[in-house]
Amino acid sequence: MWNKDEIAGNVDQVKGKVKQAIGTLTDNDNLKVEGQADEAAGTVQATVGEVKRKAGDAIVGIGKAVKG
16 A cells, blocks of 8 residues: 555656646746656655555564564
8 A cells, every 4th residue: 555655756756747748838948847856856755655665564574473
């Protein structure tokens, strides 16, 4: 199950791609750059969320192994 960081990161990635597309259509370089920054930030946030989730899953697995 995705956590809030993964969801927010994926939303920011999509938002960035949309801004880039609109910037390309309107020939707005500032909007394209802003979209690239949003997409990059979203990628980082989603990756952090994935690492958190996997670490949490590992901790749960260790806990189950210790109890079992």
